[in-house]
Amino acid sequence: MTNPPNRTAIAVTGLRRSYGRQVVLDGIDLHVPEGTVFSLLGPNGAGKTTMVQILSTLIRADAGTVRVCGHDVVSDADRVRAAIGVTGQFSAVDDFLTGQENLQLMADLHHLDRAEGRRRTADLLDRFGLAEAARRPAVAYSGGMRRRLDLAMGLIGDPRVIFLDEPTTGLDPRSRRDMWQIVRDLVGRGVTIFLTTQYLEEADQLADRIALLDRGRVVAEGTPAELKRRVPGGHVQLRFADGRALAAAAAVLDVAPDPGGESLALRVPGDGGVRSLRALLDRLDAASVEVDGLTVHTPDLDDVFFAVTGQPTPGTTPEAVTAR
Amino acid sequence: MTTLALAARDSATMLRRQLRHTTRDLSTTLLLLAVPIVFLLLFVYVLGGTLGDGLGGGSGGRAAYVNYVVPGILLITIAGAVQGTSISVALDMTGGIMARFRTMAIARVSVLTGHVLASVLQTLCQLVVVLGVALLVGFRPDATALRWLAVAGLLTATTFALVWLAVAMGLAAKTVETASNLPTLLTLLPLFGSGFVPTDSMPVGLRWFAEYQPFTPIMETLRGLLLGSPIGADGGVALGWCAVIALAGYGWAKRLYNRDRTR
Incomplete structure (x- = not known):
């Protein structure tokens, strides 16, 4: 496929979703150019996971349209699925299988031939520092290793868009930095990344553009620098x-x-x-x-969040709160 | 690749995954096998002498009871085995890997058919082992080759039906514990039927239930095939029940699998 440069990887218009009477997403519009990192930032319960579930064809929206790589997530779900990789908040690995078998399982489900499947498995094990643990069952892996395996499993099919739903939640600082490096390497390969996080520093470190999600609405959007500029000076x-x-x-x-x-x-x-x-x-x-x-x-993103929503974010330092 | 070939290929992949689980999680596999064997030994050696005398007709005693109880034990084997299916489906659900499969461009049904095929294969293996133990403790069937084939067919149909039901139970359960508890009811059904004592000996209400519940015609048909007792209408009723349970289980599982999940 040949495509013009800078085309859209993810386009979301008028997206709405409720669970019962609780409105989770209340009219979201987003536009993510190919090859960029887009971060959806918000506190717990803001609707980030629901957003990823809709974009990755897991659940349907009540209203609005979503196109991923040009394909509609409802009418063309299989094309979307073929183009994406998803890493959830909870590592979706098979505990009984070894790291290598987990990756091989993904290769088989992507209908890769044997040699190609083995090659990609070995390559990913290597890239993600799992080569040594390749033959151990995943249940024996540490939190960081599981998360890396989880991400590697999403990459077997060479996805063009990767969804990372809170990829570093619950990881220790070192594993978090490893994860960030992996994300940067992926971007270097031209992949589009849709990242949700509740860590302001993470979005600041990784994202080209950030959308602040609060109670189902995007309350601010821009580059990290643009968002910081919205806050009265330092x-x-x-x-x-x-x-x-x-x-x-x-x-x-x-x-x-x-x-x-x-x-x-x-x-x-x-x-x-x-x-x-x-x-x-x-x-x-x-x-x-x-x-x-x-x-x-x-000014950092804590200040931005506070300036936009009038509320501190979780994990905000008291100093930043009193700053307003 | 055609849709069907794709479904077959993905189902084969999922089947391999499940069969690997069987060998990795050996303790569960052995436990599921141990339960019917313990039941068999308990009923034959502890209770069999007395219960056999109460069967009426024939020689009575332990020897007669072994022959009587085997169909009930076989159904307990199946019911216990599908408990493993339900747990394994629930583990996939709560662990998040089910969500991963659902975001992949694979034949959607393969996630479930993998579970079903693997469970049917495992259960049939367990049935063979249990039958082997039954023969060792004095089970003496007098079935022809053709009747043995019919036994195999009916056991497969019953397993297939109950496995689909267990898959649905696993999908419906919010926790692995619930998934493990729901099928326990199935394990009790042979007891509240003609599995361990003839239904004539039961009080009226229970007897009515015992005669009309699905496991009784299945057990009566197996008994007839294995021991040469009359089958009558039970054969048709048994197959009918298998079809109904399989369809209901499949339909329920499919609906649960395709529903929008909040978490």
């Missing part, structure tokens, strides 16, 4: 040894201390650049105000 937080120094600094810089005032900290708006930081400290120095310590706060 600030420098200054800490002081006592209330007197705090009051003096507030006067010099013409910034009101935090209401309540029990913390000896002052937030000074600014981009956190070296030049403005030096100017700031110079001004305090000139007024002989002693600074105890400082932190530079650049």
